[in-house]
Amino acid sequence: MKNRFKNKFIVPDLVLQEREGGYDKGRDVYEQILRAALDLLIDQGYRAVSMRRVAAASGVKLGNLTYYFPTKEDLVRELLNAVISSYEIEFDAIVHEEDTTAIHRLEEICVLILEDIGTKKTTRFFPELWALSNHDDFVLERIQELYARARHPMVRLISEINPALSADQCETIALFMSASMEGMTIFAGFEKPFADKMPWLERLTIKSFIDLIVSMTPEDLP
Amino acid sequence: MKNRFKNKFIVPDLVLQEREGGYDKGRDVYEQILRAALDLLIDQGYRAVSMRRVAAASGVKLGNLTYYFPTKEDLVRELLNAVISSYEIEFDAIVHEEDTTAIHRLEEICVLILEDIGTKKTTRFFPELWALSNHDDFVLERIQELYARARHPMVRLISEINPALSADQCETIALFMSASMEGMTIFAGFEKPFADKMPWLERLTIKSFIDLIVSMTPEDLP
């Protein structure tokens, strides 16, 4: 419970990979640009992310923006990478907690994910990604890589809770869990019509997941 | 099982509301335009839906397109309405089947939804809607109206399976089920990385849903 809030404050919205050369000011402007682009994406959607708007929102001239990001594709790719990386760091941090029972830890992970779904950033950012991933293979692969890393700790805990299950079976269950939770973005995400029902959806989710894992027999899945 | 395929062939992609006046040819062109716009949306995403592209794809001159749809907003609204209506008709058809047990009918509904998620049209169209709904209240209300009608038959069956549950509890469970299934679009939808795992996700889904409904006690939810 404490860890949830700890992560919330530690993990930044953007994680930028270190650049090769360049001055300090250059790196600041670089980050400023990505932050402005993210705000634009969250507040007004992908349609609003144009080179000129990003330039204006970040207080940078258009010509200077194209110096850091020669093409819009560069800008978008770096932005998605930076944002997705922040989630990956969040999930990787979960793996290194070994204090309680497997069931309790799995519950914590689900709570963490579902609480995050209620966030403005997550509610707005991911549907945009899902739409983009339908026509952009880079986005598709990058987002699936994120989900794969999110499932990783789940798979381990599922196997620990029900050791009779094979690795493939655990993977399928984790996939099912991840998909189930992501779907709630549209209904109970930030400012969505059922946002107030999220606490009960969390209880339903956890109860249903735990019941599924413990009652699952190797014959139910290949 | 037979009904699933029956619906697949009967329900058209577009359901247009009847117009007031106009010649026959006008109605044909009207439908042609919406169909071209839908194809564009599905194959290339919302960014590709411009007035000129729709005009070209439907073999209509730009000036004529603005005769039928004076503004792009008109075109998009009519398109979404026409597509969403087709899904509503599909779900309403389910309500009028009273041949087997409640559990079996609920299973059939879930199979129908999950099979539909594997469709190219659904996999491509809905993420686009979800993204749009974040910044367009019309889209948000229209899509939530669709989901409400999709939950309707579920709520009745849930209540029939477990009569101890209150109406609100049944609503929450149906919401949970709908969200869970929608989430699988991103993972196991058309040409998605886990599309081949959909059959097992269906089995997991159904088992988990039925177990949840029958094992749920009124104390688990308010």
Added chain:
DNA sequence: TTCTATATTTGTCAAGTGTCCTATATTGGT
């Protein structure tokens, strides 16, 4: 200070966008 790598500005380009307007053609009932 000097000087090179880095950063910033200003301007321009062709292409695409939504919307509007006017003239012309076609439909289908009388």
Added chain:
DNA sequence: ACCAATATAGGACACTTGACAAATATAGAA
């Protein structure tokens, strides 16, 4: 065949978009 309602075509407008180029300014190590 007539003719009003409907449909189609073509062009224009103001605006945005991504990309590029050349000139200038700044940083920071030597």
